[in-house]
Amino acid sequence: MSDNAPSVWTEERLSDLTRLWGEGLSITQIGLALGVSRNAVVGKVHRMGLPKRQSPIVKSDKPRAPKAPIQRRRAVPLTLEQWDRNTCSWPIGDPKTDNFSFCGETVEPGRPYCTAHCAKAYTTSRENAA
DNA sequence: CCCTGATTCGC
DNA sequence: GCGAATCAGG
Numbered sequence: 346m347s348d349n350a351p352s353v354w355t356e357e358r359l360s361d362l363t364r365l366w367g368e369g370l371s372i373t374q375i376g377l378a379l380g381v382s383r384n385a386v387v388g389k390v391h392r393m394g395l396p397k398r399q400s401p402i403v404k405s406d407k408p409r410a411p412k413a414p415i416q417r418r419r420a421v422p423l424t425l426e427q428w429d430r431n432t433c434s435w436p437i438g439d440p441k442t443d444n445f446s447f448c449g450e451t452v453e454p455g456r457p458y459c460t461a462h463c464a465k466a467y468t469t470s471r472e473n474a475a
Numbered sequence: 476c477c478c479t480g481a482t483t484c485g486c
Numbered sequence: 487g488c489g490a491a492t493c494a495g496g
Contacts (some may be wrong), residue, residue: 355490372480385489392487450481470477 353381354389366390369398 354362357381365375370389376383389399 371478373478382489383480384491387482388489389487391481 353385362386362389363393363395365394365412386472 372383372386376386
């Protein structure tokens, strides 16, 4: 074990990479097949100069956002620390009681609430109207 | 939200 | 050069 000082990408893996890539597999699939992250796959592919297939994104005029000082959304200065972008904030119980809490369920894409509560919020209030 | 890939930056 | 992080579009 001394003549082995290859980079992470050996001919073997490069072979699989190129082969799978040529087969039309996606970066994620190849990454899983080789046991590497998809970034590693696309990174290597890009570096090798292999023919990329899709370009869903177009080169924008934006000079890429500064990664370090990524400004966070300064909103909701409430005690909602566990606030995620997909957390349903549907009120559970009574806001004036101590057992008041939020749904916490994963919200639907583009919806402020989860599937169940989204239906409630966007209902025609017809059947709900009692 | 999921997925896709591209590009840039840090190590 | 490699990998992660980020951005961008469907």
